[in-house]
Amino acid sequence: MALRLLTTAASETGNFRSTNQDAAFTAPWGAAVADGVGGGPSGDLASATLVHRLVAGGMRITDGEDLAVRVRLANWDLSAQVRRNPELQGMATTFTGLVVTTGGDLLLAHIGDSRAYRLRHAQLERQTRDDSYVQALVDRGLLSAQAAASHPRRNIITASLRGGEADTVTVASCETLVGDRWMLCSDGVSDYLDDEEIGMALLSHRTPEEAAEALVAQALAFGSRDNVTAVVCDVAEGAADAAAPPQFHGSARELFQEDLDLTAS
Numbered sequence: 001m002a003l004r005l006l007t008t009a010a011s012e013t014g015n016f017r018s019t020n021q022d023a024a025f026t027a028p029w030g031a032a033v034a035d036g037v038g039g040g041p042s043g044d045l046a047s048a049t050l051v052h053r054l055v056a057g058g059m060r061i062t063d064g065e066d067l068a069v070r071v072r073l074a075n076w077d078l079s080a081q082v083r084r085n086p087e088l089q090g091m092a093t094t095f096t097g098l099v100v101t102t103g104g105d106l107l108l109a110h111i112g113d114s115r116a117y118r119l120r121h122a123q124l125e126r127q128t129r130d131d132s133y134v135q136a137l138v139d140r141g142l143l144s145a146q147a148a149a150s151h152p153r154r155n156i157i158t159a160s161l162r163g164g165e166a167d168t169v170t171v172a173s174c175e176t177l178v179g180d181r182w183m184l185c186s187d188g189v190s191d192y193l194d195d196e197e198i199g200m201a202l203l204s205h206r207t208p209e210e211a212a213e214a215l216v217a218q219a220l221a222f223g224s225r226d227n228v229t230a231v232v233c234d235v236a237e238g239a240a241d242a243a244a245p246p247q248f249h250g251s252a253r254e255l256f257q258e259d260l261d262l263t264a265s
Contacts, residue, residue, distance in 0.1 A: 003104050003176065004240040007031045010212040011229040011250035014188060014220060022186045022229035023047035023093075023252035028240035029059035031231050032097030035114050035186040036251070037160050038226075044251035046078055046093040050161060051252040053077040054097070059242055061099050064171040067107050071095065071161070071169045079163030092162035095169060096128060096184050098233055100240055106176040111169045112160045115190045117198060118174075119181040124199035127174070127182075131159035149194070155187065181208075182233040185215070188226030192219045208232035 007026035013019065021036030021043035034050050036043020053074035061067050082088045094112025101107060108116055113130040129135060133156040137143035148154060161167050181202055193201075193215065201218060205211040215230040229250055 001104055001237060002239040003100050003106065003178070004028045004236050004238050005031060005098065005100060006208055006234040006236050007231065008208040008212050009033070009229065009231040009247070009249040010216040011253075012216055012220060012227070014224055014226060014228050016225040017227055019044050020227045020250045020254070021047055022188070022227040022250040023051040024184075024229055024231050024249040025051050025055050025246045025252060026231060026233075026249070027055070027059070027246040028244050029242070030061075030097060030099040031184060031233050032095065032109075033114050033184045033186055033229050033231050034096075035094045035112065035188075035227070035229070037092040037094065037112075037157065038155060042088050042091045043093065045081065045088070045255065046091040046162075048251040048255040049077050049081060050074045050093050050095060051248070052256045055246050059240060060102055061107070062102050063105070064107055064173060066101075067099055067109055068169060068171050071109060072167075075161045075163055075167050077163075078161065082163060090162070092160040094157065094186075095161055098182055098184065106174045106235070107171055108174050109169050109171045111167070113155075113157050113187050115185055115187075117183045117185075117195075117202075119183070119199060119202045120177060120179075122203055124195055124202065126195065130157075132157050149191070154191065176235055178235055178237050180235040181211075182235070183211070183215070184231040184233070186227060186229045188224045188228035189215055189219045189230050191226065192222045192224045202232070208234055
């Protein structure tokens, strides 16, 4: 069965940051969020570079290996930026994305601590595992999930995309139903809203636009000290429109807005 995504995103710099280091794109064939790694140089450039290079390849992704290659090519653009300007050494970004393949499968790609959640039949399930210091403590039984949510070192991540040959994104095929609602977000949302609050926002708003805006507004109201980005995707029946232009958000909207070649294979 042919599938498409009804997608939108909301992204705000927030009240405690001077720049938005979150980048996102939305299209009928896919969506993603990338969050520049704090503490490194030019996180906004890293996230925007990755998102734009990924989208420039167009919508023709055949399988998980094809998506992994597409992300790897986008990651190489980060190293190209560093070669042009050594002062950018160390810039990095997280990445979480959904893609509908040419065969109608839904793929989820992930690295870092940006997250993906799926709402199905009013039940919210987190679909990604954080690559983070506190998640490693939770996995080893040294920290509870409740304590991890407020741990002072919860923002230390253990994997990201930084242009290195060893950078590896996890790609999984997702069992999918028409009517599923997905939410991808930066940690400016997930660090401040728990699963119940996220689930209620996704469930109580009819359109993806309303849900994304509500999540960002709620995270800011709850005192988020980070950039705040939420991408909401509804799975619908029917082929994705290849001619529909992708929409960019956050740093990806502010940087690299020259025309993209969407005809590349």
